[in-house]
Amino acid sequence: MNRCLLLSWNIRGLGKFEKKATVRNLVKKTRAKILFLQESKLQEVNGKIAGQLFGKHSSFNYCFSSSIGSAGGIITSWDPDFFEIENRLIDRNYIILIGKLVKENIRCCLVNVYASNDDSHRLQMFHALKNNLFDFNLPVILGGDFNVVSSTEERSEGSVNKVAIRNFNSFIEELAVIDLPLHGSRFTWSNYRDNPSFSRLDRFLLSTEFLRVWLDILQSAFPKGISDHNPICLAILNTCWGPRPFKWFNHLADDNEYVEQIIEAYNMASREGIEKMLKKCKLVSKAWVQSKSGNSIQEMEKRCAEIEEIIVKGNYDQ
Template sequence: MKKNLFISWNIRGLGSLDKKAAVKRLVQKLKPSVLFIQESKLQVVNDRIFSRICGNFLNLKMVFSGSAGAAGGLISLWDPNFFECESSWIGLSFIVLLGKFVGSNIKCVLVNVYAPSLVEDRKELFVELIAKLENLKSSLIIGGDFNTVRDRSKRLGVSFNKRASGDFVDFIEALGLSDMPPHGSQFTWSNYRDAPSFSRLDRFLVSDNILVLWPDLFQQVLPKSISDHNPVCLSCIGDCWGPRPFKWFESTLDSLEYVDLIVQTCSGSSSIGIMPLLSECKKSD
């Protein structure tokens, strides 16, 4: 499979030429396989806007959800040589693309999310997405601005809402998603005030079978430019973005064959410590 790169960015308005040029630079430089844009603040995305944000990278396909006045607006773009979109669901706060990865017949659902700022509205969105996605027999990759954090440590200089965090955690757990630790920065949004605030509002969430498909998957917070949100990148390109995490799935323990492998490996090993032993088990698998 070709190298893959997913990018999500809350651009905070695509009306100005500077914002369009910033997206174009990102597309031209990184050539993403999938690009999710939130808060375009555009009711219509026409061919002229498409060409301004894609430049000469015009092989991308596009679906958009128009803004409600000057609020919201989503754009999802993808490379048809990487992902074959078979159908889509479009709402005010999400775009769902149903299809498969080209050349692999692996079914996948790609979801672009811009969650509402109000707690009750955001919970309604999570409930709606769970109802739409939980029974699909497909891998999930969900990216966007969730407008909330998972725990208190992901906010600095701004109040923490425990209830809102709980709703988000329930959403992640209901769909069996993994939230990989970010590289580059712990936060994806900050204000420009004298007393700054920071939050991790933007991220990708993936189902465990995506991690099996791409064991080298990384989540990277890219440098901030023209928006108060950082772009977030999901990639399994072999760049050195830090030490590779050891991935362990509890379902592994359901396999008696794998349990026997662990026992045999550990019995015949002279290594001391859990990480060396786990690494040997991984090599023996």
Template sequence: MGGDFNVVRFAWERTGNVSSKREMEVFSEFINSLNLVDLPLAGGSFTWSSLRDKLSQSRLDQYLMSLECLECWPDVRQIRLPKNISDHNPIVLRCQAISGGPRPFRFFDHWLEQKDYVGIICDTCSSQRDIEIGKLLSCCQSRSRDWVRKTKDNETSELGRLENRQAELENEVARGINAVSYHDELRSI
């Protein structure tokens, strides 16, 4: 989650105006209660500055990430960009992947709920009985990737079909045709 939280966590994140200690504690409790991580900020210490004579600066804008997200993208960074016309600096998240060899294979338990997936793996194992376990796992991995690719393609096609049908129904409703049918069909989707 990211944005302008309009509060700082620590006194050193603000110059000029003094923050309420209670506000800082509540913001820190919020972050900790959701197990979020306040990513370090590159490119500067503050994300907001007043445009008045007396300069005030604060780190109000930031991204907070869950531990699960950090496990998936451990090299993510938030970077402060130069200001344009706003009194806030834009913040961007960058993830620079480090080439560490082949992409790891990830298996998801919910695949086992799909009968076609289980069938593919069972067929692969029964047809490859006489090979070593490493090669068998490699075959299962390859078949799994093919299955995932095919499943995503089918889901994308079905989603496109449903979006087209929804657009058709909305056009009919706009013309005053089939308003009841539209609501019935949307409920069934």
């Protein structure tokens, strides 16, 4: 399974124990480090509810934005070993965590978004959220239910509000964030009617800084299950290429310094058995090659530059 970093889900209410158990099982299955929940419809989240969501002995921390009546409600939770929080900003439509990704040593903002389905209210939220993020001036990961599509292709049928699409794309462009391709499903929401319509309302948006840290990052959708929204996951692709092979080239034996180091390594480990002797020679060989490769690369780059200059000069002379 891929390594899940962030999991986001518009859960459409967390009043029933079965829904809390479903969330807990998905977090356990994916081993997500950050959880964004939208539309919890909860006015209060306490330790008991947190235990039902993450397990009684979970180390997850959490914060929430209360619902207004049965509308809204956002919950953000995180593993403190993965993310160290410095501050938070809680709004009716989003929660911003400011802190540091521990392993990557990156200060950033994590934003759980639950946008209004009213165009004017959603646009106001985009402006407010954008201004807050500009003030923090940090790389950002936004995830959640944006309640708007970014293109006509993200809706299966029916009319599309092109002004809302344009406003959403302006928000994405001004924040300079990237919307990765979605794997697992083309859409993330359905109205479950006799003639259903589908839309992609849920997504992650992230700054380009994270693409340099997580090279194989992707976002994917899981089956809807108990909600009319798909859970979406921001994950790192686990590709196993097997053990890295050790390469040895004949020309290495032409260097006397290299040969002397291998002979010395052989003599030191020859009485410890063939396996340890070969391992010792391998380590010495790799260290010697690495110590020489920097100079070799610089020499090759210099030589390439000289050849290129000769070619360019020859073309001009002609």
